[in-house]
Amino acid sequence: MRDVGAIGLAVFAVGMSFGAIGVASGLPAWAVITMSLVVFAGGAQFMAVGLVAAGNPFAAVFAGLLLNARHLPFGLAVADAVGTSWRRRLVGSHILVDETVAFTMAQPDPASRRRAYWLTGATLFVSWNIGGVLGVLLGEAVGDTDALGLDAAFPAGLIALLLPSLRDRQTRDVALAGALVAVVTTPLLPAGLPVLLALSGLLLMRRRPGRLAC
Amino acid sequence: MLIAVIVALAVGTYAFRLAGVVLHDRFDLPAPLRRMLPLAAAALLAALAGTAALTESGAFAGVSRPLGVAVGAVLAWRRPSLLVRSAARSIAAMAGRSGRPVGEAGAGGGAPFVVVVISAAATAALLRLAGVP
Structure with missing residues (x-):
């Protein structure tokens, strides 16, 4: 339970930086807040804001959905904890994120799995969106968010979120190769394309049953 | 345009989530794809972090x-x-x-x-x- 509180606080902080960075990149406040409510997936939201601001909405949708495709296998893994009634499935699916899955999988029996899923999901949804609104207000109040270094906060936050999965060697190889390709091609290609080219890092994938990040 | 991006992202993301939850008993993702999705996500996020850290409008930040x-x-x-x-x-x-x-x-x-x-x-x-x- 205490862990859920800690992760809620962390997600609140990320949500806030998303809100502030969203308005700093030129998106209207309603768009930033709506996105947090209806998409509710941090990585994809940051990606979308960055690529929309860069003028490539197609890449924003494509990269965001590619990023969120991982929710399908996550859903397969925690479906029993979500519940069997349609009401539970329809509502519960929306609060399925990386952290909900991680906390649910850590529980030993069906009853505590279900409790963990709904408690974590609801906590994160609330803290993510309250954080987002406060971030939007902060971003609008400050105006020049670069003076506060918020442009550095976003990549640093992404790296912090990514680090645990980089302990797996194959994931690390693929991710670093992808990042290198994207950075090197950024001066040469239209916005959005370099990030998608990072998928070429998958060529390093070996045919062994590596440990899964989920 | 912005609305279209948000709606497409929201609908697509929700579809992925719901599909996994609903298909739980009837469907098993092929092993290579199951292995690839987390790797693809890591590559995209790392690329986003790298380009956002180092570049601004295609030039050094x-x-x-x-x-x-x-x-x-x-x-x-x-x-x-x-x-x-x-x-x-x-x-x-x-x-x-x-x-x-x-x-x-x-x-x-x-x-x-x-x-x-x-x-x-x-x-x-x-x-x-x-x-x-």
Whole structure:
């Protein structure tokens, strides 16, 4: 339970930086807040804001959905904890994120799995969106968010979120190769394309049953 | 256009989530795809972090931002040294709080997320204040 509180606080902080960075990149406040409510997936939201601001909405949708495709296998893994009634499935699916899955999988029996899923999901949804609104207000109040270094906060936050999965060697190889390709091609290609080219890092994938990040 | 992006993202993301939950009993993702999706997500996020840290509109972003990001990354990777932690504790104690600092149980083996993000921003902001581009 205490862990859920800690992760809620962390997600609140990320949500806030998303809100502030969203308005700093030129998106209207309603768009930033709506996105947090209806998409509710941090990585994809940051990606979308960055690529929309860069003028490539197609890449924003494509990269965001590619990023969120991982929710399908996550859903397969925690479906029993979500519940069997349609009401539970329809509502519960929306609060399925990386952290909900991680906390649910850590529980030993069906009853505590279900409790963990709904408690974590609801906590994160609330803290993510309250954080987002406060971030939007902060971003609008400050105006020049670069003076506060918020442009550095976003990549640093992404790296912090990514680090645990980089302990797996194959994931690390693929991710670093992808990042290198994207950075090197950024001066040469239209916005959005370099990030998608990072998928070429998958060529390093070996045919062994590596440990899964989920 | 912006609305279209948000709706497409929301509908697609929800469809992925619901599909997994509903198909639970009837469907097993092919093993290679199952292995590939987390890797693809890691590659995309790493690329986003790399380009956002180093570039701005296709050109080098200047020194302050990458240095700020580097400070944050190091903190996320390694917990701050005992010195920093005890300093943080004594500050907390002076502020009248006892016990562990807020967010200590944060992500991974590194510093709490809030510390990572604030350190990165503060580093970049201070460097800019000092006139570094």
